[in-house]
Amino acid sequence: MIPTDVTQYHYRAGQLHCEDVSLAALVKTYGTPLYVYSQQALQARVTELRQALGNSGHACYAVKANQTLGILRLFAENGLGADVTSGGELYLALHAGFAPQDILYSGVGKTETELRFAIETGLRAIHVESVPELQRIETLAAEYQRVVNIGVRVNPDIDVPTHPYISTGAKEHKFGVPPTEAVQLLMQAQLSPWLNPVGIASHIGSQIMSLKPFAAAAEFLAGLASELTGMGIALEYVDVGGGVGISYAGQEPIPLTDWINTIKAPIAEAGFSLAVEPGRSLVGPAGALLTEITYVKDNGHKQFAIADAGMNDLLRPTLYQAKHPLLPVQQSNNATVLYDVVGPICESGDFLAKGYVLPKVEQGDLLCVLQAGAYGFAMSSNYNGRLRAAEVLVNGDQVTMIRERETYADLVRLQ
Ligand SMILES: Cc1ncc(COP(=O)(O)O)c(C=O)c1O
Incomplete structure (x- = not known):
């Protein structure tokens, strides 16, 4: 079938x-x-996603899902940004024509060489996942005498019904930082002359066939972003991470429109722009x-x-x-x-x-x-x-x- x-x-x-x-x-x-x-299937997905987003936010295609240039170019030409997880993916995204200001850089283990590449390029934001990573970015930014946009990836401790290898947002996972540490990192960034805190992000996992965990993540992030506003840290966007799962084994697929409608309300109500990083559901x-x-x-x-x-x-x-x-x-x-x-x-x-x-x-x-x-x-x-x-x-x-x-x-x- x-x-x-x-x-x-x-x-x-x-x-x-x-x-x-x-x-x-x-x-x-x-x-x-x-x-x-x-190509028509790829374009139809992007069109549905962009229509659902309207002017409430921006989608950055998760390059990891498929990094072939012919696919990347199509997404860049159709108005998507890119979410990259390595220097190699950043290189591919730039080569395919994504503008640096449309690129987010995620990943738990960015090396100094990779961070230098990102800083020299000047991205929308680097999503920080640890205390030493923020320190390294600050040192490099000072060396380059450049203000670097950063976001912090928060681990919201939400367990999701998917394969354990692609569940990423619970306490036992290596990804992101706990909410209290995220606040500390953003405060540190706010005080630094070399760092510009612009967003918070989370990615709870992949191949998720239920909207509930996405709603929980969006509400959690919207609440945290509002708290940060109260502390004088005015973020621009809230990034709810990767997209919905697809129907591999006869499951009822979730329309991209339903996914976006679920997550955009709490983010918009809190006054932030929404960012998403779908991969699987697009390609x-x-x-x-x-x-x-x-x-x-x-x-x-x-x-x-x-x-x-x-x-x-x-x-x-x-x-x-x-x-x-x-x-x-x-x-x-x-x-x-x-x-x-x-x-x-x-x-x-x-x-x-x-x-x-x-x-x-x-x-x-x-x-x-x-x-x-x-x-x-x-x-x-x-x-x-x-x-x-x-x-x-x-x-x-x-x-x-x-x-x-x-x-x-x-x-x-x-x-
Ligand atoms: C940080 C991040 N963003 C986005 C994605 C893309 O997720 P998906 O392909 O499920 O949309 C992943 C994949 O696991 C990821 O790790």
Whole structure:
């Protein structure tokens, strides 16, 4: 089944298409594994988000979800800012055309080199996550004789219903600082001639399929920002972090409009501009991973469909036990079979789906892994000497290769 938030993938005459392009035809030209993105789906998401925000705030796309330049450029051209988490992501965001004043820099372990890059560039704000980080930024700002905008990432101690690896806003997590420390850091910034406190932020986690924790975070942050106003620290924005989850396994998707409407009210009532850092919900449903079945193997206990894409291409099933929808590229009336759809990597943890019901597949058949646009290619690697996949952007019946398939030469290029 195609989840309802996946809007640009559909069967036409039994062939799965992205917009007006047959996926089988794409594979003939570009091979597999292949990442495909629908430009119309990407643009529709951005339009919905920007309309919901109106003039109540600004969205900074979380570059970590997908850092491919072709995707970043599209978001920059469509009026989004960027949320980066490393010097590398900052470099990519600038290269793609995001203006420095539209870039937020998050991350718990920014190095001195990375902070120098950020200060030299002059960003919207650096989001501080510890006492020594603020000290380091102040020292560097003084050295550069530049006033640096800072925000503080607060840990609101809100537990969320998601995978433990992507729950980030509870006390036991490394992210942010406790509220009392956030106040101290902002006071210190206020008193420094080199620091300009402009915001507070939190990010409670990713792939959250309920609005409740977002409402709690927004109310908490709005309250804290108002307290700070009372202490003479006039912040400009309140950043409620990443966006809502997407429908990987048949869950009811949350419209971006509902998410923004939930969080914008308390922030606006407190008199602040809203900032958000969505990644997954913008790029996830627009992307798919195409793979060819290399072999089908029955070991007397299980049926394995061995695909030419593995955990190096899409790590989410292995890392988060994520369940992605899989579809045959060519619709079939074959009887269904229970498969473990596995990759070629030498790890038993290498699978795209376990115990998955598909119409019987054969060697050479193509499968499409949906909801693969976020944390898909971005987390891919050369493990097992595998070449990173090519990526294409589809717009109507037009196809643009936005990243070439790696070659064996790429494996030795830097060595
Ligand atoms: C600080 C921060 N902002 C934004 C995001 C993006 O979250 P999502 O992809 O769920 O929208 C993340 C991802 O975990 C993050 O760590």
